[in-house]
Amino acid sequence: MSGIPDEVATERQWQTQRAAQRFEETEAGRARTREAQQRTGYAVHDTFDQVRARGERLIELREAPVEAVMDVALLGVADRQAVYERIIGASNDLQSVSFLARGLRAAAPVARIVLAENGRELPYGTGFLVSPELLLTNHHVLGDADLARRVLVEFGAEVDIDHRPRPTVRHRLDPAAFFVADRELDFALVRVLPGGDGRPPGTVFGWNPLLRTQGKVVTGESVNIVGHPMGRLKEITVRGNRVDQQTEDFLQYSADTERGSSGSPVFNDQWEVVALHHSAVPRRDARGRRLRVDGTPARHGDPDSALAWVGNEGTRVSSILGFLSTLEFTAAQRGLLAGMGPGAVAAPPDASGPLRLRERSPRTRGASLPGADTDGVRLVFVHGRGQQGLAPAQLRDAWTAGLNTGLNAAGLPGVRSAAVWFPYYGDLLAERTGVGEARGGAADAPAPRQDEPRAVYESMLAQAALRSGMPAELMAAGPAGSAEEAGLLGAASSAVVSRLQRQLSWVAARSGLDEALIALLIRDVAGYLGRASVRGAVLDAVAAGFPESGEVVVVAHSLGTVVAMDLLARARPDVTVPLLVTAGSPLGLDAVHDRVLHRPPGAPDSVGSWLNAWSPADAVAIGCPLAPVWGAGLTEVVTANSHRRPHDIEEYLRHPEVALRIAGALRPGG
Numbered sequence: 001m002s003g004i005p006d007e008v009a010t011e012r013q014w015q016t017q018r019a020a021q022r023f024e025e026t027e028a029g030r031a032r033t034r035e036a037q038q039r040t041g042y043a044v045h046d047t048f049d050q051v052r053a054r055g056e057r058l059i060e061l062r063e064a065p066v067e068a069v070m071d072v073a074l075l076g077v078a079d080r081q082a083v084y085e086r087i088i089g090a091s092n093d094l095q096s097v098s099f100l101a102r103g104l105r106a107a108a109p110v111a112r113i114v115l116a117e118n119g120r121e122l123p124y125g126t127g128f129l130v131s132p133e134l135l136l137t138n139h140h141v142l143g144d145a146d147l148a149r150r151v152l153v154e155f156g157a158e159v160d161i162d163h164r165p166r167p168t169v170r171h172r173l174d175p176a177a178f179f180v181a182d183r184e185l186d187f188a189l190v191r192v193l194p195g196g197d198g199r200p201p202g203t204v205f206g207w208n209p210l211l212r213t214q215g216k217v218v219t220g221e222s223v224n225i226v227g228h229p230m231g232r233l234k235e236i237t238v239r240g241n242r243v244d245q246q247t248e249d250f251l252q253y254s255a256d257t258e259r260g261s262s263g264s265p266v267f268n269d270q271w272e273v274v275a276l277h278h279s280a281v282p283r284r285d286a287r288g289r290r291l292r293v294d295g296t297p298a299r300h301g302d303p304d305s306a307l308a309w310v311g312n313e314g315t316r317v318s319s320i321l322g323f324l325s326t327l328e329f330t331a332a333q334r335g336l337l338a339g340m341g342p343g344a345v346a347a348p349p350d351a352s353g354p355l356r357l358r359e360r361s362p363r364t365r366g367a368s369l370p371g372a373d374t375d376g377v378r379l380v381f382v383h384g385r386g387q388q389g390l391a392p393a394q395l396r397d398a399w400t401a402g403l404n405t406g407l408n409a410a411g412l413p414g415v416r417s418a419a420v421w422f423p424y425y426g427d428l429l430a431e432r433t434g435v436g437e438a439r440g441g442a443a444d445a446p447a448p449r450q451d452e453p454r455a456v457y458e459s460m461l462a463q464a465a466l467r468s469g470m471p472a473e474l475m476a477a478g479p480a481g482s483a484e485e486a487g488l489l490g491a492a493s494s495a496v497v498s499r500l501q502r503q504l505s506w507v508a509a510r511s512g513l514d515e516a517l518i519a520l521l522i523r524d525v526a527g528y529l530g531r532a533s534v535r536g537a538v539l540d541a542v543a544a545g546f547p548e549s550g551e552v553v554v555v556a557h558s559l560g561t562v563v564a565m566d567l568l569a570r571a572r573p574d575v576t577v578p579l580l581v582t583a584g585s586p587l588g589l590d591a592v593h594d595r596v597l598h599r600p601p602g603a604p605d606s607v608g609s610w611l612n613a614w615s616p617a618d619a620v621a622i623g624c625p626l627a628p629v630w631g632a633g634l635t636e637v638v639t640a641n642s643h644r645r646p647h648d649i650e651e652y653l654r655h656p657e658v659a660l661r662i663a664g665a666l667r668p669g670g
Helices: 006-025 029-038 047-061 066-074 077-095 097-105 145-149 319-322 329-338 392-409 426-433 450-466 485-491 499-511 515-530 530-546 557-570 647-653 656-666
Strands: 110-117 119-130 136-137 151-155 169-172 179-182 189-193 224-227 236-239 241-245 250-253 264-266 273-282 307-315 378-382 550-557 575-584 607-614 634-636
Touching: 006 250, 006 273, 006 307, 029 241, 047 136, 077 647, 097 151, 097 224, 097 264, 097 530, 119 151, 136 273, 145 151, 189 273, 189 319, 250 273, 273 319, 307 319, 329 392, 378 557, 392 575, 392 647, 392 656, 426 515, 426 530, 426 634, 515 557, 557 575, 575 647, 575 656, 607 656, 634 656, 647 656
Parallel strands: 378 550, 550 575, 575 607, 607 634
Antiparallel strands: 110 119, 110 151, 119 136, 136 189, 151 169, 179 189, 224 236, 224 264, 241 250, 250 307, 264 273, 273 307
C-alpha cells in the first residue's frame, strides 16, 4: 500500500523482521507439534498446565459436557489430561448458533484507522476498543502521539447482509489525555474522543475486554481475526486457523491475514481476545529472498496479495497487561484504565505526575509474596481454588486493581500492590488434592476413595440439592432414575445416571447454579477438609506468608475463606484482625462449617468485625447468607456481580461498600 507515512513503513518492516526471527527460533517447536498432531490425529498439543487451564476455563464458561465436568472433579491427576483434552475437543468440534451473534458483537468495536491530512484520506490499519474510551492498535500503526492526532478511527466500515456499505461513524483520538506505546510488544493504547452527541464510542459500539484469565487458548486451537486488511471494509478470518506456537510474549498462528490487518483483535472461539495481531511472516528461499505465491522471487512493487506468507504473529494480551502494570498513571489516566474492568491493570494510586516506569512484578511462580514493611495495619489476601500454575505477583496485582477500582470510585486513595501480603498455595493444593482419586463402580456415583473426603463430597452436594428443592425420594433413588424424575430433570438426566450426578444435575436444572464450578469446588474442598495432610500443608504454606504480629486485615475468597478461618483459629496471639472479609464463601454449608477448626457461631477471638460479600449469581457461594449459621455479628453485603464473572474476586472488591470497609480498617480514623 503506497502513501503511508515513512515512519509507519519503517516500523512495519522492523516488526516483520523481528517476527521472522522469532519464527526461525521457534521452528523446532512447531515441527514437534506438527509431528505430534500427525501421529495422534489430535490438533491440541500443549503442556499439562496449559491444557488444564484451558479445560477449566471452558468449564467456567459452561462450554464443557457435564460428564467431562464430573470426570475432572473425580479422576486422579494422571487421568485428567485426557479429560481436559476431550473438553477442548468438544468445544472446538461444534459451536452453538450464538457463536455467530457473539462474533458480530465482538466485531462491532473494531475500527478502521485512517490517515487524514492535506485533504487526503488513507486507510492503513485496524484498532479496537478495549474500554468505553480506549482503543488498542499496534505501535507500528500509531508510533507516537503526533501521528495519533492526525488519524481518524472509523466504526461501522463494513457491508450489511445485502452487501451494501453501512454508514460509518468517525472519531478523533485524544493522545494528550492518554497514549501509551511500546515498540518491543508492538502495541499502542490511546483515548478516543466522544462523538458529536458527547457519548464515548464504547457506549455505542461496545468494547472487547482484555482479560488476565489463564486458559484462553492452547496450541492447536482455532483463532478468529476481525479487521480491515489493506484498509478494506471489515472482514473476518474465522476458524480453521490454528495456534502453532506460544512464546512468552507472542502467539504464532496460521491465519490468512494481510498487512492492513495490523492492530486487529485475535479471538478464541469464545470471542475472548487472546492477542493483538501485529505481523505476517514472509516465506523466503534458501538465499533469503522473499517469495511470491507462485514460488518465484518477489520483485520490487509486488502487492502484498502476490507474496507468500508462512504464518502470523500477535502480541499476547497477558504481556500487554503486564507491561501496563509496570507504569504509573495520573488519577485521570487511572480513571480511563478503570473502564477496562477490574483486574486489567494494577497501578499505584498515588501517582500525580506523568506516567513512568516502575519495577515490573516478578514472573516467578509458586512463592508467597510478603508485603512491604509498614508500621500500620497490614492487608493480606487469601486466594481460593484453581490458582495453580499462576504467578502470585500477577494474582496480587489483579486483586489490588479490583480493590483500587472500588476505592477510586468512592474518591479514596488506593493501596499499593507491593504493600499487600499474598500467601500462595495454589500449586501445593493442586498437587495434593489430585492423589488417590478414582472413578467408582457403575452402581454407585464416582467419588474420592478415602472415606472422609468422600463424606465431604457427598454431604456438600446433597445439601446443595436439598437447598434447590430436590425431593427426598429422588435424593435416595438408585442410579437408573424413574420416568417421573426424567420429566422433572429433562434431557440432562439421560447423561447423568448416578446418584451424585443426578443431584448435581438437579442443582443446575432447578436453581441455575453452575454445575461445573460446583463440581470443581467440591473436589478441592473435599480434598482440603477431608485429608489432614493436605490441610496441614496448606495451612503451613499460608502461615509462612502471613504477618507474625500486629494488626492484619484479611480478605479471603472462595476456598480461601475456609483456609482463612482455619488459619485464624490457630493464629498467633500477637496477631489481631480488625476486619475479616469473606467473598464467594462456602462456609454456610454443614459439610464445611462442621469441619473447620473454628466452628460457628461467631468469628475467631482475634477477629474484630466480619463482612461477608456474596452474589446470588455466584455458584460457589452455595451456603450464603452466612448469618443464619454464623450468627448476627457479621455484616452481609449482597453484590451484583457481572454475569460473565460472577465468582471473580475483582467483582467483589470493586463493590463500594466492600472497598470502603477495607479502607476504613486499613486507615482507622483516617
